[in-house]
Amino acid sequence: MRTIRSLLNRFGITRQNTPEERTLLERYEPDHPQFVADPYPTYRWLRENEPVHRAPNGAFVLTRYDDVVAALANPALGNAPARYAVVHSRNRDNYVCADMANNILPFLDDPAHAGPRRAVARSFTGHLKSMPPDYQGFAQHCLERLQGRSDVELIKDFATPFVLKTICSILGFPDTDGDQLKAHSEYFFICSQKFPLKPRAWKWTTNWRPSDIMF
Numbered sequence: 001m002r003t004i005r006s007l008l009n010r011f012g013i014t015r016q017n018t019p020e021e022r023t024l025l026e027r028y029e030p031d032h033p034q035f036v037a038d039p040y041p042t043y044r045w046l047r048e049n050e051p052v053h054r055a056p057n058g059a060f061v062l063t064r065y066d067d068v069v070a071a072l073a074n075p076a077l078g079n080a081p082a083r084y085a086v087v088h089s090r091n092r093d094n095y096v097c098a099d100m101a102n103n104i105l106p107f108l109d110d111p112a113h114a115g116p117r118r119a120v121a122r123s124f125t126g127h128l129k130s131m132p133p134d135y136q137g138f139a140q141h142c143l144e145r146l147q148g149r150s151d152v153e154l155i156k157d158f159a160t161p162f163v164l165k166t167i168c169s170i171l172g173f174p175d176t177d178g179d180q181l182k183a184h185s186e187y188f189f190i191c192s193q194k195f196p197l198k199p200r201a202w203k204w205t206t207n208w209r210p211s212d213i214m215f
Contacts, residue, residue, distance in 0.1 A: 028055055078109040133169045138162055 028042055029035055035042060046053050046063040053061040062068045071077055081087040081101055091098035101107040105117055142162045146152055164178035173181065 028053060028061065079107055079113075080109045081107060127170070133166050135166065138165045138169070141165070 028046065030039075043063055046061065051062065051064040051067055053063070055061050062071055081089070081098075083090070086095060087098045087101035087107065089098065089102045092102055093099075105113060105120070108116070139162055142158050142165070145161075146157060149157075152158065160182070161178070164182055165175060167173075167181065168175055168178050
């Protein structure tokens with residue numbers, strides 16, 4: 001908490017919110033339909049009134065560019081799970097999610113992050129140079145499928161198919177595997193749940209879907 005307080009002081013966040021402000025701030029719910037439809041008024045209010053905002057789920061939300069840059073450069077902050085998080089390394093023997101989180105790059109800080117990142121970047125960059133994907137061709141293919149339509153959902157109808165086609169090309173998968181690859185990517189988020197390592201202790205429901213998991 002000492003680190004958090006020092007950061008709040010660094011960003012000038014020292015006052016308490018009034019009840020009216022709390023009501024407004026509670027609207028920062030990224031998965032709420034109203035926020036998804038028009039998030040900009042909320043972001044504007046946060047930038048002007050509480051640029052370092054404590055969200056209802058406990059996360060700190062930064063909305064000013066300079067603050068984000070300062071936070072990214074602050075050695076007190078990082079990607080490694082906090083000691084009170086379920087995915088902290090102390091839980092590796094208890095939960096699959098903790099074991100996974102301490103073995104993948106997004107959850108690692110230096111020096112543990114540097115070695116694997118260099119190896120992956122070297123291999124990945126070399127592969128892209130030797131076999132560059134046809135990004136323009138992929139985009140053209142996705143756009144042709146939308147011709148004649150008067151209503152298009154950009155993420156679902158263009159961005160997702162384009163990304164899947166690109167990833168399949170990079171990994172050497174046929175385009176027909178795109179939907180399966182998307183399903184596997186959704187299943188990946190199961191690992192953020194408290195599943196024990198012993199399969200016999202897992203409790204599954206017959207109507208479970210990856211989209212049921214919210215973050």
